[in-house]
Amino acid sequence: MNRTKAAETAWAALHQVAPDLEPDLTEGGARLRQDLELDSLDFLALVETLSRDAGVEIPESDYAQVATVDGLVGYLETHG
Amino acid sequence: MPVRPNLLDYRKACVEFTWDDARAALSGLPGGGLNIAHEAVDRHAAGPLAGHEALRFIRADGSSTSVTFSALALEAARFAGVLEELGVRPGERVFSLLGRVPPLYSAVLGTLKHGSVFCPLFSAFGPEPVRQRLSLGGARVLVTTASLYRRKIAGIRTALPELRHVLLVDADEAPGPDTLDLGALMREVTPAAGTALTGPEDMALLHFTSGTTGTPKGAIHVHDAVAAHYATGRFALDLHPQDIYWCTADPGWVTGTSYGIVAPLVHGVTSIVDEEEMDVDRWYGILAGQRVTVWYTAPTALRLLMKAGTGHAEGHDLSALRFVASVGEPLNPEVVVWGQEAFGLPVHDNWWQTETGGIMIANFPALPIRPGSMGLPLPGVEAALVKRDAADRPVIEDGEAVLVSSPGEVGELALRPGWPSMFRGYLHEDERYRRCFAGGWYLTGDLAKRDPDGYYWFVGRGDDVIKSSGHLIGPFEVESSLMEHPAVAQAGVVGVPDPVAGEMVKAFVELRPGHEPDDALRLEIIGFARKRLGPAVAPRQLDFTPALPRTRSGKILRRLLKARELGLPEGDTSTVEGQ
Numbered sequence: 158m159n160r161t162k163a164a165e166t167a168w169a170a171l172h173q174v175a176p177d178l179e180p181d182l183t184e185g186g187a188r189l190r191q192d193l194e195l196d197s198l199d200f201l202a203l204v205e206t207l208s209r210d211a212g213v214e215i216p217e218s219d220y221a222q223v224a225t226v227d228g229l230v231g232y233l234e235t236h237g
Numbered sequence: 238m239p240v241r242p243n244l245l246d247y248r249k250a251c252v253e254f255t256w257d258d259a260r261a262a263l264s265g266l267p268g269g270g271l272n273i274a275h276e277a278v279d280r281h282a283a284g285p286l287a288g289h290e291a292l293r294f295i296r297a298d299g300s301s302t303s304v305t306f307s308a309l310a311l312e313a314a315r316f317a318g319v320l321e322e323l324g325v326r327p328g329e330r331v332f333s334l335l336g337r338v339p340p341l342y343s344a345v346l347g348t349l350k351h352g353s354v355f356c357p358l359f360s361a362f363g364p365e366p367v368r369q370r371l372s373l374g375g376a377r378v379l380v381t382t383a384s385l386y387r388r389k390i391a392g393i394r395t396a397l398p399e400l401r402h403v404l405l406v407d408a409d410e411a412p413g414p415d416t417l418d419l420g421a422l423m424r425e426v427t428p429a430a431g432t433a434l435t436g437p438e439d440m441a442l443l444h445f446t447s448g449t450t451g452t453p454k455g456a457i458h459v460h461d462a463v464a465a466h467y468a469t470g471r472f473a474l475d476l477h478p479q480d481i482y483w484c485t486a487d488p489g490w491v492t493g494t495s496y497g498i499v500a501p502l503v504h505g506v507t508s509i510v511d512e513e514e515m516d517v518d519r520w521y522g523i524l525a526g527q528r529v530t531v532w533y534t535a536p537t538a539l540r541l542l543m544k545a546g547t548g549h550a551e552g553h554d555l556s557a558l559r560f561v562a563s564v565g566e567p568l569n570p571e572v573v574v575w576g577q578e579a580f581g582l583p584v585h586d587n588w589w590q591t592e593t594g595g596i597m598i599a600n601f602p603a604l605p606i607r608p609g610s611m612g613l614p615l616p617g618v619e620a621a622l623v624k625r626d627a628a629d630r631p632v633i634e635d636g637e638a639v640l641v642s643s644p645g646e647v648g649e650l651a652l653r654p655g656w657p658s659m660f661r662g663y664l665h666e667d668e669r670y671r672r673c674f675a676g677g678w679y680l681t682g683d684l685a686k687r688d689p690d691g692y693y694w695f696v697g698r699g700d701d702v703i704k705s706s707g708h709l710i711g712p713f714e715v716e717s718s719l720m721e722h723p724a725v726a727q728a729g730v731v732g733v734p735d736p737v738a739g740e741m742v743k744a745f746v747e748l749r750p751g752h753e754p755d756d757a758l759r760l761e762i763i764g765f766a767r768k769r770l771g772p773a774v775a776p777r778q779l780d781f782t783p784a785l786p787r788t789r790s791g792k793i794l795r796r797l798l799k800a801r802e803l804g805l806p807e808g809d810t811s812t813v814e815g816q
Contacts, residue, residue: 173760176761176764177765177767199772202777
């Protein structure tokens with residue numbers, strides 16, 4: 158998918174899992190676990206949401222690539 | 238390297254062991270005093286372990302930094318000196334809201350050395366649980382980071398008049414208003430010369446836990462608890478002098494203190510401290526790279542590892558690992574067996590809770606594991622199952638609790654008071670504390686059964702408290718927060734089974750007139766709760782319902798909500814309104 162679509166998809170999934178996040182908090186470099194405070198169960202739910210809603214599977218071995226908002230968007234761009 | 242387990246003959250140890258044996262392994266203070274910090278660091282710093290590595294911190298980038306017992310003792314003395322300079326008195330409470338970072342350890346030990354009381358908070362709590370606990374605990378000092386202060390404390394500071402000093406571990410010589418730079422204070426201070434002459438029954442630690450109703454409860458632990466930390470570290474975790482030990486618990490929970498800090502230090506072993514959050518490959522990397530020998534973790538983490546597949550364990554040399562233990566919620570038999578596949582070792586489950594201060598029931602290294610069972614009571618611990626009546630109250634006859642005697646029969650797990658790490662009260666709540674005891678026993682609130690060989694098996698909570706990722710969550714706290722949302726009329730919160738977390742918090746919400754039960758509102762309410770409570774406590778699922786089941790007196794029947802959610806029999810519904 159293109160970058161705009163990837164960013165929208167990432168935000169929609171983040172909003173499903175952690176609806177308390179404000180769009181302005183989710184700057185590109187923000188780390189999902191440390192800065193956005195997603196816990197391990199949130200992160201798992203995020204992976205499941207992306208699989209269900211966007212058809213993108215993120216295997217465990219790729220988790221490091223999606224540790225930040227930018228990383229996640231880039232990943233969706235390449236794999237979505 | 239194979240070692241001889243500390244506990245070889247369980248039956249013999251049960252007959253012979255006394256808590257005084259454990260106390261005898263401690264040094265004590267002059268005049269019969271006892272102080273956890275002295276047992277954990279000072280006595281080692283003054284002996285042959287002075288140069289031994291006490292803590293090894295693993296940073297985000299995988300690099301590590303080590304602290305010896307003598308360096309840790311000095312840091313603790315500096316923190317105690319800072320408290321002295323700030324005029325903090327013995328018995329006053331010092332709180333932390335921190336991850337697993339080096340200043341946490343000097344703060345805990347320095348606080349105890351100073352004779353003050355340490356209370357750790359979970360940094361993933363939202364501002365509301367944090368405010369409530371700081372307020373109930375009468376926090377005088379808080380140690381935290383600049384970011385956590387800004388996000389969780391600054392907005393509630395005026396509601397905490399007793400909180401005099403906020404010490405930032407990362408202020409970098411530029412603390413904001415109303416905060417102090419801990420690093421600068423530590424550099425300039427004269428380290429405390431001695432240790433407060435605390436007695437075994439003086440308050441040392443305060444740990445908050447949640448009940449079904451009301452506010453969180455601050456469980457009081459005393460310095461004598463260190464005897465139990467020592468003995469249980471020996472029996473249930475099988476700690477030996479050369480061990481590299483890793484406890485993955487967050488310092489905000491009791492496991493993070495009892496077994497993340499105190500027990501390994503008292504034993505003089507090296508602890509691995511991972512500063513980062515859980516990550517499958519990182520964890521295997523640490524187990525292998527740091528040559529961890531004893532590992533104490535939690536079912537949720539193990540289930541996440543299992544979900545990722547054993548492929549991740551391949552290529553990591555886990556040959557140093559000798560013993561794996563788990564605590565937090567019942568460990569399903571599949572995980573126990575999976576451990577064999579992933580680590581070449583089965584996982585030993587054990588059981589305890591905030592109030593017990595230390596491990597009470599465990600699967601031991603030298604005994605066969607019963608997969609799915611909590612194990613056997615520790616030497617020195619007397620456990621039983623108390624019968625419950627139709628109203629779920631313990632059955633007491635002539636002042637004595639009636640015990641379940643037949644194997645497989647469910648009762649409330651009870652412990653005979655007297656072990657050193659038993660809680661000595663709930664802070665400012667004597668009545669609530671008294672209600673935990675009946676007929677000569679401490680009642681744990683957990684339902685269990687026992688097999689013919691004496692192994693205990695967890696059945697469920699005897700109340701409505703939710704057990705998620707090993708942490709207790711009080712439904713009332715969550716419901717109260719939800720009801721602050723303008724669209725919410727009533728809320729009922731229960732735990733629903735989850736393959737990873739054990740239970741997940743689910744809310745059922747009755748809306749006020751004029752609000753549409755749509756997805757946008759559902760997310761808005763979840764977001765509202767997460768902001769106040771934090772992700773660990775807020776509901777992850779939320780359903781709208783036209784009417785919550787209530788008793789005629791108006792009390793929400795959480796058990797019925799749960800039964801309906803799970804498609805289970807609803808039981809006796811004669812007291813339900815409108816049935």
